[in-house]
Each structure stands twice: as structure tokens, then as C-alpha cells.
Amino acid sequence: MTGGLLAVSDPHIGYPENRRIVADLRPDTAADWLMVAGDVAERFEDVAWALRPLAARYTKVVRAPGNHERWTPPDDPVRLRGEERYRTPVELRRSIGVLTPEDPYAVWTGPGGPVTVAPLFLLYDDTFRPRGTATKAEALAAAYAAGVVCTDEMLLHPDPYPDRETRCRARIEESERRLGERDPKLPTVLINHFPLRRDPTHVPRHPEFALWCGTERTADWHLRHRAAAVVHGHLHIPRRTVADGVPFEEVSLGHPREWAPRGGPVGPRRILPRGRA
Numbered sequence: 001m002t003g004g005l006l007a008v009s010d011p012h013i014g015y016p017e018n019r020r021i022v023a024d025l026r027p028d029t030a031a032d033w034l035m036v037a038g039d040v041a042e043r044f045e046d047v048a049w050a051l052r053p054l055a056a057r058y059t060k061v062v063r064a065p066g067n068h069e070r071w072t073p074p075d076d077p078v079r080l081r082g083e084e085r086y087r088t089p090v091e092l093r094r095s096i097g098v099l100t101p102e103d104p105y106a107v108w109t110g111p112g113g114p115v116t117v118a119p120l121f122l123l124y125d126d127t128f129r130p131r132g133t134a135t136k137a138e139a140l141a142a143a144y145a146a147g148v149v150c151t152d153e154m155l156l157h158p159d160p161y162p163d164r165e166t167r168c169r170a171r172i173e174e175s176e177r178r179l180g181e182r183d184p185k186l187p188t189v190l191i192n193h194f195p196l197r198r199d200p201t202h203v204p205r206h207p208e209f210a211l212w213c214g215t216e217r218t219a220d221w222h223l224r225h226r227a228a229a230v231v232h233g234h235l236h237i238p239r240r241t242v243a244d245g246v247p248f249e250e251v252s253l254g255h256p257r258e259w260a261p262r263g264g265p266v267g268p269r270r271i272l273p274r275g276r277a
Contacts, residue, residue, distance in 0.1 A: 002029065002031060002110060002111055003029050003030070003031025003032050003033075003059070003110040003111065004028065004029070004031075004032050004033075004110065004111065004270045004271075004272060004273060005032075005033050005035065005108050005110065005112065005113075005115075005117070005189065005270070005271045005272040006027075006028075006032055006033065006034050006035065006058075006268040006269065006270055006271065007034070007035040007036075007037060007191070007231045007249060007251045007268060007269050007271050008025075008034070008035075008036060008037070008251050008253060008267070008268040008269070009036065009037035009038055009039065009066070009193065009231075009232065009233025009234070009250075009251045009252045009253070010037075010038065010039040010066065010233045010234065010236060010252035010253050010254050011036075011039070011040055011041075011050065011253045012039055012040075012041070012068070012253070012254070012255060013040060013041050013046055013049070013050050014041055014042065014046070015255060015256050017256045018253060018255075018256065018265075021253065021265055022040075022050050022054075023053070025054060025057070025267075025268070026057060027057055027058050027059075030059065031059055031110060032058055032059060033058060033059055033060040033061070033062065033108060033110075033117070034054060034058040034060075034061050034062070034268060035061075035062045035063075035064075035117070035119070035189075035191050035231055035271070036051070036054070036061060036062070036063045036064070037063075037064050037066070037191050037192065037193050037231050037232055037233040037251060038063075038064055038065050038066025038067070038068070038069065038193030038233055038234070039066035039067065039068040039069065039193065039233060039234070039252075040063075040066070040068075040069065041068065041069070042068050042069065042071050042073050042076065043073070043076055043078070044078050044092070047069060048092060048096070051063065051093065051096060051098050052096045054098075055096050055097040055098050056097075060097075060099065060106060061097065061098045061099070062098070062099045062106065062117050062119050062191065063093060063098050063099065063100055063119060064101060064119040064120055064121060064191040064192050064193055065086065065100075065101070065121050065193065066193035066233065066234065067123075067150075067152050067156055067193065067194075067212075067234070069085075070082075070085055070086055070156050071151070071152075071155035071156055072085060072155055072156075072157060073155060081157040081159045082157040082158055082159030082160065082161070082167075083159060083160060083161070083167075084159070085157075086121070090102050099117075099119065100119065101119045101120055101121045101175070105117060105118050105119075105178070105182055107183075107186065108189070108272065110272070111272060111273040112228070112271075112272030112273040112274065113272065114186055115186060115187050115188060115189050115228050115272065116182045116183065116186045116187070116188045116189070117188075117189050117191070118178075118179060118182070118188050118189065118190050118191065118225075119191045119192075120171075120175050120190060120191060120192040121171055121175075121192070121193070122168060122171050122172055122175060122192050122194060122196075122214075122215065122218060123164060123167060123168040123171055123194070123215075124164065124168055124194055124211075124212055124213060124214050124215050125164070125165040125168040125169065125215045125217070126139065126140075126164075126165060126211055127215050127216040127217070128198050128201055128210040128211055128213050128214055128215070128216070129210070129211060130142060130207040130208050130210060130211070131207070136211075139208070139211050140211065142208050143208040143209070143211055146206060146208045148206040148208040148209050150209065150211075150212035152164075152212055168215055172215070172217055172218070179225050184226075186226075187226040187227065187228040188225050188226055188227050188228065189227065189228055189229050189230075189231065189271060189272070190221060190222065190225060190227050190229075190230045190231070191230075191231045191232075192218075192230075192231075192232050193232060193233055193234050194213055194214040194215075194232060194234050195213060195214050195232045195234065195235065195248065195250070196214065196218040196219070196221050196222065196230055196232065196248070197214070197218070197219050197222075197243055197248065198210065198213075198214065198216065198219065199241055199243065199248075200232070200235055200237070200241055200248065200250060201213045201214070201235065203235070203237055203239075204235060204237065213234060213235070222243060222244065222246040222248070223244055223246075227246050228246070228272070229246065229247050229248075229249060229271050229272070229274075230246060230247070230248045230249065231249050231251060231271060232248065232249070232250055232251075233250060233251055233252040234252070235250055235252065236252045236254035236255065236258050237250055237252065238250050238251060238252050238253075238254070238266045238269070247274075249269055249271060251266075251268070251269045253265055253266065
């Protein structure tokens with residue numbers, strides 16, 4: 001085997017079981033790349049603990065951050081919020097050899113390539129509203145009534161933007177610009193913590209949670225940016241869906257209480273060359 005483009009998301013190493021899994025991750029071949037689609041941990045020191053050895057083992061590690069890394073927990077000695085909490089760790093990731101959404105996109109030239117590997121950080125804008133709700137206020141009220149409210153409401157701050165919708169719009173505009181500058185002859189592998197389409201959010205037991213899962217503005221990005229595959233996490237439901245012939249890979253490890261009933265954790269998914277669902 002000559003190497004593969006692998007992906008995992010939501011390792012949540014705050015759980016001891018998951019921490020051991022991440023500590024044991026090894027490439028199948030010396031040429032493997034690993035894409036990490038967010039929610040490694042909440043604390044800077046834990047994210048570095050996980051990514052530093054992975055960067056040493058895999059030929060390249062490409063990371064799209066999740067919402068948990070952007071939280072400001074009350075017991076975290078690092079008190080940065082919002083955009084500062086996003087930007088400050090970028091230099092740390094670069095120093096240990098991990099590519100971020102702010103770096104030039106890398107090109108995978110192994111089996112299934114060449115493709116442009118594009119990590120994204122797009123957040124959400126409250127357009128994934130459950131049926132029967134016409135406004136954000138109605139959707140949020142329904143979520144509170146159902147007892148299904150994302151912790152982002154308390155710990156993920158939009159600073160210096162007035163709200164998360166505005167910050168999401170800024171991230172989309174910046175990502176559109178960057179994607180427009182890539183080599184148009186190459187297809188892409190798009191990596192984002194949140195799903196780019198609403199379809200995957202129809203599966204979770206609580207539809208109210210979709211409010212914190214993405215934006216309708218990216219529903220056609222797999223076509224506009226010639227995606228060979230789209231990688232995401234966040235939902236903790238590892239599976240493959242297909243839209244317009246493009247595979248959307250949900251690659252979450254998730255919490256132990258979620259993967260234990262499935263017979264054990266799911267390891268990194270092979271994206272290219274195309275693996276099984």
C-alpha cells in the first residue's frame with residue numbers, strides 16, 4: 001500500500017478511554033496523511049498533547065477546528081475568547097507541523113489524487129432550524145423546551161463580532177476567497193467540523209440540535225468546489241452519506257458511551273483511495 005488520506009473527528013480526549021485511543025493511533029503506511037476534523041479537546045494543552053505526536057507519526061496532519069476548541073471554560077487558565085481563542089493556537093499548530101485553515105492548502109498526490117486538501121472553519125448561522133420554526137428565536141425556544149441546548153450558548157463567544165451569525169458569514173467569505181484562489185483544475189477534499197449540508201442532521205434523535213450544526217450557505221459547496229469527498233464530524237454518528245455522487249464522511253470517534261454500544265471505537269476512515277462506509 002502506497003499511502004492514504006485518512007480522517008478522524010471528535011476524539012474528545014477529556015475521556016480517559018479516548019485519550020488512550022489517540023495515544024495509540026499509528027499510520028498504516030509511512031506515506032499516510034491524517035485529517036482531524038475538530039473537537040480534540042477544550043484546553044490548549046490537551047490539544048497540543050494530542051496533535052504533537054500525531055504530526056510526528058503521519059507524513060502530514062491537517063486540522064479543521066471544532067466548537068469545543070473555541071470554548072472558554074470557566075476553569076481554563078487561558079481566558080481568551082472568540083477570535084483571539086481561534087487565532088492564538090494557529091502558531092502553535094504550525095510550530096508542530098499541523099496545517100490549519102489559515103495555511104496554504106496542501107495537495108495530496110497519492111492514490112486517488114491529486115486533490116487539494118482544504119481545512120475549513122465555518123461555524124453555523126442558525127439556518128438549520130427544525131420544522132415548524134420560522135425564526136431563530138422560535139428555534140431556540142423549541143430547543144430549550146426540549147432540553148437540547150448546545151453548550152456553545154454559554155461557552156463559545158463571537159468576539160469581536162456581535163453574534164455567531166456574523167462571525168459565520170465572515171468565515172464563509174474568507175473561505176470562499178481562499179478556495180477561489182486554488183488550482184481550479186484540481187478537485188478538493190473539504191474538511192469542516194460541521195456538516196456542509198443539512199441532510200446529516202436529520203438522523204440525530206433530537207432535531208432541535210441542528211440549530212448548532214451548520215449553515216445553508218454551504219449546501220452546494222461540494223459542487224462549486226469540485227469535491228471528491230467532504231469530511232465532517234460534530235454529530236457523533238460515523239457514517240457515509242452521498243449527495244450528487246459526492247461522499248460526505250462523518251468520521252467522529254465520539255464519547256465512550258456512544259461508541260461502546262457499537263462494539264468499540266471506529267478508527268480513522270480512509271477517504272482516498274476510497275474506503276468502505
